[in-house]
Amino acid sequence: KAGVTQTPRYLIKTRGQQVTLSCSPISGHRSVSWYQQTPGQGLQFLFEYFSETQRNKGNFPGRFSGRQFSNSRSEMNVSTLELGDSALYLCASSLAAANEQFFGPGTRLTVL
């Protein structure tokens, strides 16, 4: 069974631009969560989607948004990029309940 895939793996943007990151969960997994990892703040929860509905959201500004499609694939969008948005963005999928989350390799976003 293929693991969680994230595209692109690396991205360079400039301040003010917007970016869309994609995550394909493990086949059969309906829950997708997104996390931001930075050296200063560590791993922080962004949001979680299940069956196309956002079930939970972390403490991030409205510039961070996401969605989930009927095939469980998820996208995350960041608008009006700031330097502080430079981070590794990790996606994780699980079947349903909060037990085993499987992480993708992440998308490394650099904002210049």
Next chain:
Amino acid sequence: GEDVEQSLFLSVREGDSSVINCTYTDSSSTYLYWYKQEPGAGLQLLTYIFSNMDMKQDQRLTVLLNKKDKHLSLRIADTQTGDSAIYFCAETGGYQKVTFGTGTKLQVIP
């Protein structure tokens, strides 16, 4: 809000046991996890424990949970150089909102 604390660094000799500790504040935690992250990679789930258990063993890994003190530990027996990585403790009370610790960098000295 929920908080998970870990020490930042641990150094052990190859062949010794490693013990990584974690404390958490959320008394409603249902699942507690240990993840491993190698350089440039995502997180790999090592093991998890339900809050109604106090111990779980999986090959070289032993997880101990003291629910009263909200203390979780991961013991790695016969530590190898390939175990060098950052280890994250995490907890959740449900709905996938997982709170991670700061991570403990394990250095294994040959």
